[in-house]
Amino acid sequence: MRSEEEANRAVDLYGDTVRRICMIHLKNRADTEDIFQTVFLKYVLRTAPFESPEHEKAWIIRVTANACKDLLRSFFRSRTVSLDVLIEKPQEIPEDHSDILEAVLALPEKYKDPIYLHYYEGYTAEEIGQILGKNTNTVYTLLTRARQMLKTRLEGVAEDE
Amino acid sequence: MNKEKNFEKNFRDAFSQIHAEDGLKAQTKSYLAQQINKKKRHSFPVLQAAAAAACLFAAVSAGGAWLYLSPASYISIDINPSLELGINRFDRVVSVESFNSNGQDLAEQLDIRYMDYSDALEELLSKQTVEAYLADGAVMAVTVAGSDEEKTNQILENVETCTAGHSNISCHSGDIEEMHEAHSEGLSLGKYRAYLELKTLDPTVTPDDIRDLSMREIRDLIDDLKSTDTGKDEDNTGNSSENGAGNAGSGPKENGTSAGSKRHGHRHGADNNW
Numbered sequence: 001m002r003s004e005e006e007a008n009r010a011v012d013l014y015g016d017t018v019r020r021i022c023m024i025h026l027k028n029r030a031d032t033e034d035i036f037q038t039v040f041l042k043y044v045l046r047t048a049p050f051e052s053p054e055h056e057k058a059w060i061i062r063v064t065a066n067a068c069k070d071l072l073r074s075f076f077r078s079r080t081v082s083l084d085v086l087i088e089k090p091q092e093i094p095e096d097h098s099d100i101l102e103a104v105l106a107l108p109e110k111y112k113d114p115i116y117l118h119y120y121e122g123y124t125a126e127e128i129g130q131i132l133g134k135n136t137n138t139v140y141t142l143l144t145r146a147r148q149m150l151k152t153r154l155e156g157v158a159e160d161e
Numbered sequence: 162m163n164k165e166k167n168f169e170k171n172f173r174d175a176f177s178q179i180h181a182e183d184g185l186k187a188q189t190k191s192y193l194a195q196q197i198n199k200k201k202r203h204s205f206p207v208l209q210a211a212a213a214a215a216c217l218f219a220a221v222s223a224g225g226a227w228l229y230l231s232p233a234s235y236i237s238i239d240i241n242p243s244l245e246l247g248i249n250r251f252d253r254v255v256s257v258e259s260f261n262s263n264g265q266d267l268a269e270q271l272d273i274r275y276m277d278y279s280d281a282l283e284e285l286l287s288k289q290t291v292e293a294y295l296a297d298g299a300v301m302a303v304t305v306a307g308s309d310e311e312k313t314n315q316i317l318e319n320v321e322t323c324t325a326g327h328s329n330i331s332c333h334s335g336d337i338e339e340m341h342e343a344h345s346e347g348l349s350l351g352k353y354r355a356y357l358e359l360k361t362l363d364p365t366v367t368p369d370d371i372r373d374l375s376m377r378e379i380r381d382l383i384d385d386l387k388s389t390d391t392g393k394d395e396d397n398t399g400n401s402s403e404n405g406a407g408n409a410g411s412g413p414k415e416n417g418t419s420a421g422s423k424r425h426g427h428r429h430g431a432d433n434n435w
Binding site for chain 1 (some may be wrong): 174192
């Protein structure tokens, strides 16, 4: 089990990354809090050392993506509406570049992680494949289709304007 | 191409606005701290229980070892060799102490530690050295002392049974305080009692004078002094009237000593003699 200092360092270092992945998948603050707790608790409980800071970051990304997937899949969640959702406002999207953020949020689930990891984190298709446990060619296909969908949507927005 | 680069830049700009809120980070940190401390706290009861169990085990073992290894009663055996056997609460011999050089030799020949005291006594009596002494007309005094009177009497009875076949062995019971006094003089209990008796007749006698004398020799000395004393001073001590004249083979019925005020019972062997 890791120490409190290590836990705090990880939250400071990877909090933004986890928050961005949560943002593209989840719609409310309560779920994001759940994911934060799940991901960093797993980090605290993991005793095996990381080979490098890159390995550590990739591990955090994979655990976050899987935790989001699990949360969205859960039977309870698919059949109920949490009080938080009813009480709380959906998370606010920053005004700047809101078109891009909204376009990413509108993508089907399976395209969100590859597109974020490629365009924001700068991972190659092969690296994304390793992180998400997918075939490299599958990642290429996902990226191409996602790019196409984003382009269509953003061009549509531009035309509307 | 420019369009693509433009898109990538806009994409990065869009996402770089997203940060984990301070509140969210603080909440996560406090949750993790709580979990880490809970795990630590949880591990303590186990450690505490283990430590408590270890302490209990150590205490029980130490207590058991103490109970087993500490003598509760003593059997002092004096011929010329003076030996003292420490008997624990479970009737086992846990210590063999010698009080003179002959006793030392005899102790080295004996392997009676942790034996039942009756067996140990049988073993001792069957030793050639001891048999030779007894056959030679020596007298043997077996004195049992212990803090528990009932236990002491029980041991004495057994000892008497063991020595019943020998006519020149006498058995007595003493008390633990008397035994400590004997030890402080460097004598075994049996010899110390003989010494006290001798001292009432001859106050100049010291423990060193009699340490290496055999019981027969001490007994003879006592008898000699007594026969002299009875002639010239009828009320020398309370003992003298009790200790009527007699030879080594037919001593007095009551073996009073100068420590006559002390509690010590008298159980005599075959011929009530030292």
